[in-house]
Amino acid sequence: MSTSGDSGAAALPPRGVRVRVPASTANLGPGFDTFGMALGRYDHIEVRTLAEPGLTIDVSDAGAGGIEDVPRDESHLVVRVLRRTFDHLGVSAVGLALRCENAIPHARGLGSSAAAVVAGVAAAYALADQPLDTDAVLGIAAEFEGHVDNAAASLLGGAVIAWRDEGEPAAASPAAGHAARGGAAAGWHAERLSPHSEIRPVVAIAEQRSSTDATRGLLPESVPHADAVFSAGRAALAVHALTAAPDLLVAATADRLHQHYRAPAYPATAHLIEALRKSGVAAAVSGAGPTVLALTTDGRVPEDVDTSGFRVVELPIDSAGVTVAQL
Numbered sequence: 001m002s003t004s005g006d007s008g009a010a011a012l013p014p015r016g017v018r019v020r021v022p023a024s025t026a027n028l029g030p031g032f033d034t035f036g037m038a039l040g041r042y043d044h045i046e047v048r049t050l051a052e053p054g055l056t057i058d059v060s061d062a063g064a065g066g067i068e069d070v071p072r073d074e075s076h077l078v079v080r081v082l083r084r085t086f087d088h089l090g091v092s093a094v095g096l097a098l099r100c101e102n103a104i105p106h107a108r109g110l111g112s113s114a115a116a117v118v119a120g121v122a123a124a125y126a127l128a129d130q131p132l133d134t135d136a137v138l139g140i141a142a143e144f145e146g147h148v149d150n151a152a153a154s155l156l157g158g159a160v161i162a163w164r165d166e167g168e169p170a171a172a173s174p175a176a177g178h179a180a181r182g183g184a185a186a187g188w189h190a191e192r193l194s195p196h197s198e199i200r201p202v203v204a205i206a207e208q209r210s211s212t213d214a215t216r217g218l219l220p221e222s223v224p225h226a227d228a229v230f231s232a233g234r235a236a237l238a239v240h241a242l243t244a245a246p247d248l249l250v251a252a253t254a255d256r257l258h259q260h261y262r263a264p265a266y267p268a269t270a271h272l273i274e275a276l277r278k279s280g281v282a283a284a285v286s287g288a289g290p291t292v293l294a295l296t297t298d299g300r301v302p303e304d305v306d307t308s309g310f311r312v313v314e315l316p317i318d319s320a321g322v323t324v325a326q327l
């Protein structure tokens with residue numbers, strides 16, 4: 001590696017990587033900004049570092065359905081993430097070529113932006129020949145997303161619990177036989193759960209788009225204490241239901257922290273969730289919506305529930321998370 005530009009950062013030699021990154025669903029009902037689950041629909045990106053200056057971006061629609069608004073310049077999300085991660089690693093690229101094959105629908109609640117961020121960070125680490133560091137990836141994802149529930153799922157696969165540490169000192173005397181984890185460094189962390197093998201997620205993908213920023217704007221500053229208590233109980237129950245007791249999923253996916261505040265932005269989503277839950281299906285808003293997530297054990301939604309306006313698809317739980325191959 002040689003150094004380049006005024007920054008003194010080591011310029012990466014020409015090489016390329018191909019990254020596969022899964023979609024994700026977040027919140028899973030009561031775990032607002034906390035629970036995520038990786039889903040088996042994938043974006044692929046190829047990134048090449050070039051010896052000559054310049055930036056080329058090629059974006060193709062591999063099933064995302066509507067990627068016209070994605071920029072083809074330095075403001076492209078993956079390019080911004082690559083640059084940020086190169087800075088973090090103390091390296092730089094003289095020229096860059098990016099190819100994106102987008103299959104995850106944008107602005108529907110299936111974590112497309114988090115997948116783009118995770119793919120960009122993973123590509124940058126591989127190009128710099130560095131092993132991926134989970135907490136560092138989550139830290140960069142938080143800079144772009146503000147929360148890391150989707151990103152942790154796309155990174156790790158399976159179901160995840162993401163949490164933020166505000167720098168409390170680590171426990172002086174960890175419980176006997178257990179090393180203390182968390183509590184030392186401020187920042188985001190995530191723990192992976194192995195979902196029960198009978199859980200078969202089905203998503204009802206809305207035709208309508210909805211921006212995460214816009215619907216976060218509908219949330220109140222504070223919630224009633226009774227709703228916080230309700231959420232703590234259901235989120236705890238959800239860990240058990242997701243890993244060991246899928247028969248508890250309907251109770252475990254009930255939410256009082258965000259869904260009803262956001263419902264005016266997408267009434268059809270709210271109606272579909274109500275109809276599914278009345279039929280005994282564990283349904284919740286997928287991420288910030290408007291897609292509906294149903295956690296089933298048969299991969300179907302009842303035929304008498306009206307799903308018009310939505311494309312209903314079974315998506316398996318992805319267990320690999322992001323993967324990277326050298327080109």
Ligand SMILES: Nc1ncnc2c1ncn2[C@@H]1O[C@H](COP(=O)(O)OP(=O)(O)OP(=O)(O)O)[C@@H](O)[C@H]1O
Pocket residue numbers: 024043069070076077078100102105106107108109110111112113114116150210211212213286287288289
């Ligand atoms: N693969 C991508 N490449 C480039 N830009 C993207 C990509 N995915 C998302 N974006 C940008 O992020 C915006 C959507 O972000 P938003 O967070 O609102 O939705 P989402 O990530 O699809 O859903 P959610 O976060 O609710 O699960 C898009 O309009 C686009 O500008």
Ligand SMILES: N[C@@H](CCO)C(=O)O
Pocket residue numbers: 026027032033034109111147149150212216258287288
């Ligand atoms: N937890 C986030 C997920 C958005 O992708 C939200 O509900 O706003």
